[in-house]
Amino acid sequence: MSHNNANDPRQPSAARPFKAPVVSPQDLPVDYSGFIAVVFGVAGVMFRYKLCSWLAIIFSVQSLANMRNMENDLKQISMGMMFAIMGLVTTYFGPPRPASRK
Amino acid sequence: MAKPPRPSASPSHLLYLLSLLSLLIIHLSTTCVLADSHFEGFEADDEDEALDSADSLQFSNLRSPPVSQSESPPATTKLTPSEPDTATADPTQSGTPDHPPTSPDLSKPSSTGFDYWDEDEFEGLPFLEQHQQQPSEPSKAAEDAVGPQDPSPDPKSTPAASPAKRSYMVEIVCGSFLIMFAINYFTGKRENENIALAWAAKFATKESIFEKNFSLLGVGEGEDSPLLLKEGQNVFKFYASGRRYCQGLLATMELKSRHDLISRIYNLIVPCKDEISFEVYMNDDAMDNVIFAVAKKKAAKGMQKELRDLQRFAGLLPPPGGRKWVAEELSVISESKEVAGDMITEAVLDQVFGEKAFEKFGKGFISMHFSDQHPGGHSKMLLFKFTLPDVNNMADMTRLVSLVPYYIDLVGRYKISPQARSKTEAARAKAAQEAHKELQNARQEALQKRKLERKKMMEEAEAKLGAEALRKKEAKERARQMKKSMPRMKMTRGH
Secondary structure, X not given: XXXXXXXXXXXXXXXXXXXXOOOOHHHOOOOXXXXXXXXXXXXXXXXXXXXXXXXXXXXXXXXXXXXXXXXXXHHHHHHHHHHHHHHHHHHHHOOOOOOOOO | OOOOOOOOOOOHHHHHHHHHHHHHHHHHHHXXXXXXXXXXXOOHHHHHHHHHHHHHOOOOOOOOOOOOEOOOOOOOOOOOOOOOHHHHXXXXXXXXXXXXXXXXXXXXXXXXXOOEOOHHHOOOHHHHHHHHHHHHOHHHHHHHHXXXXXXXXXXXXXXXXXXXXXXXXXXXXXXXXXXXXXHHHHHHHHHHHHHHHHHHHHHOOXXXXXXXXXXXXXXXXXXXXXXXXXXXXXXXXXXXXXXOOEEEEEEEEEOOOOOOHHHHXXXXXXXXXXXXXXXXXXXXXXXXXXXXXXXXXXXXXXXXXXXXXXXXHOEEEOOOOOOOOOOOOEEEEEOOHHHHHHHOOXXXXXXXXXXXXXXXXXXXXXXXXXXXXXXXXXXXXXXXXXXXXXXXXXXXXXXXXXXXXXXXXXXHHOOOOHHHHHHHHHHHHHHHHHHHHHHHHHHHHHHHHHHHHHHHHHHHHHHHOOHHHHHHHHHXXXXXXXXXXXXXXXXXXXX
């Protein structure tokens, strides 16, 4: 299957430099972890569950680790991260939740 | 690039970290249970009320009550000297020290009928002092939550102290998980880079297969261009161009998400492999009417259902009698038997696809798909998919990689017989007609939609117009109709 030098398959004249294909946001794979981060972040802020906020942080970090396209992915990741941080801030530094009365 | 890559960090340290974390969690959970052991004899109501009372305390503005004087308003009944103090004391207050006070406000004693009471009978004072110290010493509370504790239940401890210990569990678990995630991110990233570099060192450096076959290697322009393009932490691309019969080749390595701890845990349950796929963009004049694929049996069925070109033009071929054929594990999908016979040569069977060769060298083979009707930007393409071996065993896939230049030449030179050509061209013409019909239908649908939208717009506009405007419109229309119905008379001037 190898080629000898007499029959060299290379053609420098036919060489074309690499052009990265333009990927539209619709064709990108779905960022599930980013979506989950936003969901948990919103839940953490609204219901003030610190576990939700922590999970939102974890999933947004995962989304950040798996990010490919800076422009397209960063919106969702930053939103998830913001909600998560807001949730943690309100949980730890905000006024305490009223105790459940019988 | 030619340097041997550094050995990647083994996943044993990850397991070690996980085990440490689990031990910590178990230890904490047991200490929490031990701390709560002295609540066993209580009713649920008492416990809830005690927790409520702990919640209702405002530690920031809490001041210790005077030991000898009640803060309740002065009582109407006065205590005579003859009556002993203990006789009138509230029995709930003078109980065992284990019982928590059930009143919602702990700064006031429950027996509020007297201005003075005995110092010994106020049970809640140490509890309050304990809580007063807590906000000023958060670090101590954290140490208590993490550090080892005495399993013997403290008689003075109260139910409000245990939730403080329990509340740090989430933070400890999530914080340690994030730390492990960060460590794993860097180690996994390095592992993936090592695999990609090992592949490039083996197949894309000097005197390697791709260097002998392509004049331009790498993703940049010029001689010092990088060989690999890192698209993600687990996706690497290699580009080569400047070869006969083809415009270029793009190899995409999709590795396991080793950098992502969650994906790594998921991959322990659902295993996956590192893959490399080659896309060869053939010249339009170099490739004849060829639709052909080889894959493992399960994958072949899936490919034929999913891929449009295989679905339309090709079918699964049974092994032909009287000649050597591919290994039993593989299936061949082709437009015609002639094409399949010409594509599966003796050399290929001896090197990779034969029964004996496939056992040795075909472990990493996934699929191979050639098509002149490929959906997408480039219609004439050769696609190869292989699994990547370990960093130290890259040589195992040498024969698989050498299939790529071999098939570029074979397909580039290949010309089908006139009989087969007439069949394939008829099929392609039919497909083109169908595509044209689909386009026309789509256009007609679009036109109809536009018409409907216009109608709706008109109706909405009419509905908006008032009753007077409608009357005027009707009057105008009547006048117009009257004019039309009137007989036309020519006015002639008589001289």
